Amino acid sequence: MTVDRRRFLSVLGGASLAWPAAVNALARDLQSGGAPDDETFWSVVRGQFLIPEGRMYFNNGTLGPSPRVVVDAVAEHTRRVAQTHPPGVAWDDLKTALSRLLGGDPEGFVFPRNTTEAMNFVANGVDLGPGDAVLSTDHEHIGGLEPWKLVTARRGARLDIVSLPSTATSSEELLQAVWQGVVSSTRVICVSHLTFTTGTVFPIPELADRCAENDIVLAVDGAHPPGMLDIDLAEVSGDMYASSPHKWLLAPQGTGLLYLTEPWREQLWPTLASGGWDDQTLGAHRFNHLGTFDESRLAGLLAAVEWTTAIRMPRIEARIRYLRSMLETGLRSIDGVQVVTTPEEGLKGGMVSFLVNGLESAALQRHLSRTANVRSRVIGEYDYRWMRLSTHVYNSPEQVTRVLELVADTARSGIPA
Ligand SMILES: Cc1ncc(COP(=O)(O)O)c(C=O)c1O
Structure with a gap:
């Protein structure tokens, strides 16, 4: 495909999709604020997702849940293909x-x-x-x-x-x-x-x-x-x-x-x-x-x-780190929890791995899922057997607090039969 043809397809692809308007509106709404602890700002961002109420998704390291505009862009593209107006790739x-x-x-x-x-x-x-x-x-x-x-x-x-x-x-x-x-x-x-x-x-x-x-x-x-x-x-x-x-x-x-x-x-x-x-x-x-x-x-x-560009990557990274740090600090303060992730902030990002002494991580994972609808990942590879939690912008401090309570309970009393 020549460069000109690519440009042509690009114009066709970008011109009439509806999602760009939603992204522009979001960028306008979120122009100011966005400090890592600006809960009003981040609740607007959380509102962009389709994650059901009550689900606590801490497994972005496996797969990230798309915000609505992404789902809309895919659906719009699919619809146009079915209408025999394939927009091509921009x-x-x-x-x-x-x-x-x-x-x-x-x-x-x-x-x-x-x-x-x-x-x-x-x-x-x-x-x-x-x-x-x-x-x-x-x-x-x-x-x-x-x-x-x-x-x-x-x-x-x-x-x-x-x-x-x-x-x-x-x-x-x-x-x-x-x-x-x-x-x-x-x-x-x-x-x-x-x-x-x-x-x-x-x-x-x-x-x-x-x-x-x-x-x-x-x-x-x-x-x-x-x-x-x-x-x-x-x-x-x-x-x-x-x-x-x-x-x-x-x-x-x-x-x-x-x-x-x-x-x-x-x-x-x-x-x-x-x-x-x-x-x-x-x-x-x-x-x-x-x-x-x-x-x-x-x-x-x-x-x-x-x-992502509309929300701005530096703000997103800082929020991811803020939530991970809250989670990690809480985990480190629980007796019986051993955090394997490095203590050095410059050597990590949005994930923390840990073990609860005496507990199989897979059992803890099942327990968190059953009792509080928490999604997590067990690192079973290489026989490491660590529990891994990821934080992203759709998580909240309340969710972090709830997960910490559950881990503290299990570290203290084990998993109820
Ligand atoms: C470090 C790393 N590499 C590669 C992969 C594989 O990714 P994918 O399944 O998207 O190919 C993963 C998935 O979790 C990963 O964590």
Whole structure:
């Protein structure tokens, strides 16, 4: 597709959808205020969601519930397809809006279905051969790690796994833990920007510098930070950055993101070949030619990005941190609760992981769900067995207080039979 045709579709796609008016009105209403403890402001934001009254959703780390404007954008797009007026994808609008929110160059964005697919594109697209080594850690999600298992097994390469400290207290500690696993054959390092296990932020810029000096490709699993932290992809993308906007950016389920730095837009091999895959002039857009696909999710992604931009990312990050900090401080004060997430504010964001002594986290999870309709995540991977809670703008201090009461009760008296 030529650039002109993309522009044309962009105009068609953006002109008559109703949701932009709602986003503009929200931006006007929420121009001032928005301090982390401004409950009036945040109750307006909470009113944007479809979460049923009484549900306490603390599992944004798995999937973010979309606000109404996002659902409307998807529905509107779907309706227009059914009316035989498919609006197409507003590629330019989408890429520009993402670049404004997340940094990076608009031409670097690719739109797979999720982090898993994005990381498969990366692992399959980098030339690895027998004897090459890929380095990763024991805090990676299967979505970020399995693609490397497949590719190294198939190509006679090696996958080395280093152990990360669960409760790190400095960036240097994390950096050292990874770097001591580098050997002369290390071609690729794949790490999470923010671990799903404990919510620890990895020092990507520092690692990227070392990788560049040593001719190692840095693939970042960035499933979590977009929409949680006010990031700049120009600093944290490594060589390529895989993400899931259906988590913290609250985009529709099945909406992924891959950001490619400039050389990789030409050098990476596409995994799925469709028209234009070999047209280097298309850059990263080569990876978006996948035949007919569900474009409505991209309409929803654009709405989610505009919605986030309207509320403003620094305010969102501060509110997420405020609620997480309230939750974490409360958990730390309960006898019998062991918080595994780092105490260092700069090394974390919107998730906290913990254990209640003597209790299976899965049993605690069931108890919270049955008694108070709380949604949480147990980190059973690698046998860690931690309980993980995430906070986002639709949560409230009252919900945090209620969860803390329940955890304190179970730490004191166990789970009622
Ligand atoms: C760090 C990390 N990477 C990758 C994934 C996989 O994401 P998706 O299912 O959207 O591909 C997750 C999901 O929770 C994750 O936490």
